[in-house]
Amino acid sequence: MECPYCGAEDSRVVHTTRSEGGSIRRRRECKSCGGRFNTFERTELITPMLIKHDGNREEFKRDKLIHAIRMACAKRPVPASEINCLADDIEHTLQQMGCEEVPSRMVGDMVVRGLRDMDTIAYVRYSLIYLQVNNLEGVLSEIDRLMMLNSSN
Ligand SMILES: [Zn+2]
Secondary structure (H helix, E strand, C coil), rough: CCCCCCCCCCEEEEEECCCCEEEEEEEEEECCCCCCEEHHHEEECCCEECCCEEEEEEEHHHHHHHHHHHHHCCCCCHHHHHHHHHHHHHHHHHHHHHCCCCEHHHHHHHHHHHHHCCHHHHHHHHHHHCCCCCHHHHHHHHHHHHHHHHCEE
């Protein structure tokens, strides 16, 4: 880290603070001139791996999520910007959790909650298709579960 006063390369860290947003602020002191300055570093946010129904792990991909939401919103009056916002929210929430892996179901639930407020048809489509419900019993238990989600938040 180059000293802004004399340009020397060597400095020592005198103080480190970590902000809630994940960035790190360091107070440094130049070893040549003794000048003090601050540096900010953004820490890499980790997005957890998704644990699929079959137990396999899958990387979270924002594009894939957006594609799935778009499919559910096909021919519905949902602006692309809202779909992107929902995907951003979900990615951000996952990163804030600080876990190494989470059930993929959790992502599905977040999409369902988001779509519920956007468009009823898209909400039902996503619930039935992407949560892998393929029989009436599954549909009914899924509806029960969604009702539970509804009442719990
Ligand atoms: Zn210096």
